[in-house]
Amino acid sequence: MEHGGDLISYSDFYDGELIDFSSNINPLGPPGGLYEILSNSLHTLTRYPDIKYRHLKKCIADYLKCRVGNVVVGNGAVEIIDNFIQLFNRVVVFVPSFIEYEKRGKIHGKEVLRLNYTEDFKIDLNILEINIKHGDLLILGNPNNPTGLRIEREILSSIYKIVKKKDGFLLLDEAFYEFCPEDYDSIDIFKDYDFENVGIIRAATKFFALPGIRLGYGCTSIDLKKTYDAMELPWSINSLAEIAGNYIFSCKDYIEKSKLYMGNERKFIFEELSKINGLKPHSTDTNYMLIKLLKWNEEYVFNYFLKEGMVIRKCSGFQGLDTSYIRIAIKRREDNLKLIETFKNLERI
Amino acid sequence: MEHGGDLISYSDFYDGELIDFSSNINPLGPPGGLYEILSNSLHTLTRYPDIKYRHLKKCIADYLKCRVGNVVVGNGAVEIIDNFIQLFNRVVVFVPSFIEYEKRGKIHGKEVLRLNYTEDFKIDLNILEINIKHGDLLILGNPNNPTGLRIEREILSSIYKIVKKKDGFLLLDEAFYEFCPEDYDSIDIFKDYDFENVGIIRAATKFFALPGIRLGYGCTSIDLKKTYDAMELPWSINSLAEIAGNYIFSCKDYIEKSKLYMGNERKFIFEELSKINGLKPHSTDTNYMLIKLLKWNEEYVFNYFLKEGMVIRKCSGFQGLDTSYIRIAIKRREDNLKLIETFKNLERI
Incomplete structure (x- = not known):
């Protein structure tokens, strides 16, 4: 399994x-009222979704409190992870974690370096520093799956410094973000750095209880986004997912x-x-x-x-x-x- | 544009x-009755789609009159095309044709060979034979977009022979298949060859008027499908697309x-x-x-x-x-x- x-x-x-x-x-x-909105929007299936997902990205930017120019969307978080992986030469993961990080890396012919979490499932910064090389993509679940642990704020800053020093890239998979205690918001933190060498991925799948709708989203630097956008599959998000996205993020x-x-x-x-x-x-x-x-x-x-x-x-x-x-x-x-x-x-x- | x-x-x-x-x-x-079915199925969005799309593939196999083991599905025809491209070293296209063939090839770092249709938008078999190399992926629109022309049955057989002799692979993009005159069904033809070195792609997008639902499908050999399945993104088809697929193909x-x-x-x-x-x-x-x-x-x-x-x-x-x-x-x-x-x-x- x-x-x-x-x-x-x-x-x-x-x-x-x-x-x-x-x-x-x-x-x-899912949020109350969603089914009614979708029921009334079924005719949108007869049109292509907006190939640029302009309105959807605006709603996401409002929700994440970042700029529209930072927002990426995908057919579930896993497609966004897959797209990022394709942009780098080597993937670094800590295990145990979501198996698709490693799997997608291998599928795309990337070298994958697997490091171990400590016994209590934390990151040993020394191990990271010793192993990470120039241009690596480090993917971390935050909180991590299956351990359920979120990276502590200070540790996250240290990880970022280590990765950035090597001109690597830190990809945080935050698919479970909203369930966590509100100790910090990584988007808020990395906004101050214009998301330089950082990508943060979230999704409607888990928190909004919509695994069937396939709506992942996230943010990264304007620079990286240019490269990312150029390699995306067109129309990767279903029209109804687009409409759901326009609604759910406003359900305070x-x-x-x-x-x-x-x-x-x-x-x-x-x-x-x-x-x-x-x-x-x-x-x-x-x-x-x-x-x-x-x-x-x-x-x-x-x-x-x-x-x-x-x-x-x-x-x-x-x-x-x-x-x-x-x-x-x-x-x-x-x-x-x-x-x-x-x-x-x-x-x- | x-x-x-x-x-x-x-x-x-x-x-x-x-x-x-x-x-x-x-x-x-789209087929009458579809909206009602989808309206009554919105709760499926709260579950993951079947990661193996078992029932959907059975419906498609019945519709295409092929074996379930031959069926592939994807987030629109374009995702299936993209997946096939990743499995080969060189992509051969005739132009003018759907620009994603060439674009996706380049995105995946593949060599792309662009050949020209004749002045009346047909394929010159000599040009094909001279240019195709061992292991090439030849992608042809059938009918081709934007020319609207379907490959004649005899020419299709000749193309297949040329491609097969070089152990290449013929990928037919038949997204507009059902609109065409019923002169032949390529699935029926290539079934007799167990789809050896052939993939045929169709979609709900055009004929079933559902561009927003993102449902592509197709068939290929059991052998190639093993490789294909191993590199697919999980849950690439939305739950409602899965449900629509279970219905539309039966609307005779x-x-x-x-x-x-x-x-x-x-x-x-x-x-x-x-x-x-x-x-x-x-x-x-x-x-x-x-x-x-x-x-x-x-x-x-x-x-x-x-x-x-x-x-x-x-x-x-x-x-x-x-x-x-x-x-x-x-x-x-x-x-x-x-x-x-x-x-x-x-x-x-």
Whole structure:
């Protein structure tokens, strides 16, 4: 299993609807009012989307508080990551992280350097400094997937300095940004540097609960954007994604409510799972949690949960993790209670 | 102007809704019933599309009468073209043709060999045979854009033999296939060869009038598909495109009606435009027409039509054409009459 969310592959193993703890989507669903807007906009499918996505980029710039000239958009965050990768000679990743960083690098024939996070999934700045070379593309999840950890503000500044000194490029994959505590906004930080040697990617996929709509976006320097724009596929974003983008970023109440919900719920789940023998939940800044299994392996736990109608994420597919790790999404309270209950039953076996 | 359909760039020059003769979309609109299905499926946006697009590929295989194992899908035909290009060392194109063939080749750092169609926009087999080298990717529009001409069946066989002898690969871009006379079906022909060294691309964009939905598809050999699948971006097709694909290919009446309409209408337009002094309309097999301007240049005619609320396609952006060519889409009768009338007024100046 390379990715979460592939319920179809498991639907034969359970009678009833599976609860998906394997993909990390906002459990509150998309902003209210969106379906009505999309229903009324279906006729836009008969026209090409704006090849320059002018209005969409304006909405994104307003939301991100950056200039329109800094905004890039793509068919999900993964297309933007893929486009950036094509612009550099070598890709540097820390593992465990989203497997597409490394995979897309290899597909494009790039050299990929894989470095390890420390044991508590932090970045060792010495290791970075020793290994990074002139012109490298460093891709970091912030927060990182599957570890759930956000880079501390001071560490981020140090990373940037190291990368910039080598005229490298720092690509932050912030697909889960809005779920995190509001300690800092990397766009706000790097705006002051005109995004020089930096790209920051976000997406409608996770926080706005729209994985099916395929809308990634981000910002980078005006200079890099010129190169980026020249190599983009035309019309990469569906008309309805364009329309959704024009709406969702203005839903301030929804955004607040989602942040608040997730902050409380991850505290609750962490506390509950910490009480269970045989589990070591890792502290998380976002809407999913990496769990170290102390008694079982991922396969056993996966099958145990599948039998109960839940799909969790096995983690041995992530470089740097073995079969003793799983990842779970933080979902609605009723689903989370079912998850906790099932872990308790597992504990009793 | 690299592509048609970019009405936003011209909306300030006309008070009222522009009629778009620059993008070649089925004027009958999408199949009836589609909007209702999509309206009822908006909740699918909150789930990832099937990463393997199993059901969608089954529907496409049924429609194309090929095996599921041969089917590829993409974010519009252009993404599939782009993926194929990445698998080869050199791209061979005939011009004039869809500019993305050459552009995407260059973006991926491929050598691009540009050959010329004959004066009547046919392929000279000798020129092909002399120039094609071992392992080349030959991309041909069938019908070709902007010329509107389909490759004759015997010529297609000869092209295939030439390409195969050099172990090259023939990629047919058949985005406008269903509009054409039913003289042959290349999928039916190449099925007998298990699509060896062949890829055929089609799309929902033009015939099903859904440029905003971004759904391209096609078929190739099981062997090549393995390589292709391994380099695809995940979730490249939006959930609603997936659902539309599950419906539109079964709309037999719509398909028949659209074919019949277009057959009659292109005959009508060709005859009417042939009567106008200063125009040489080219015979076409599909839903658009290349027109040679004998008295004016593209810019003059473009502005004349824009003043009347119509956007046509200037063609000097196509390699091999100069400023004396324009392309028009064949639209609804009332729109076509307005186009013809405007040409008549232009003639009188």
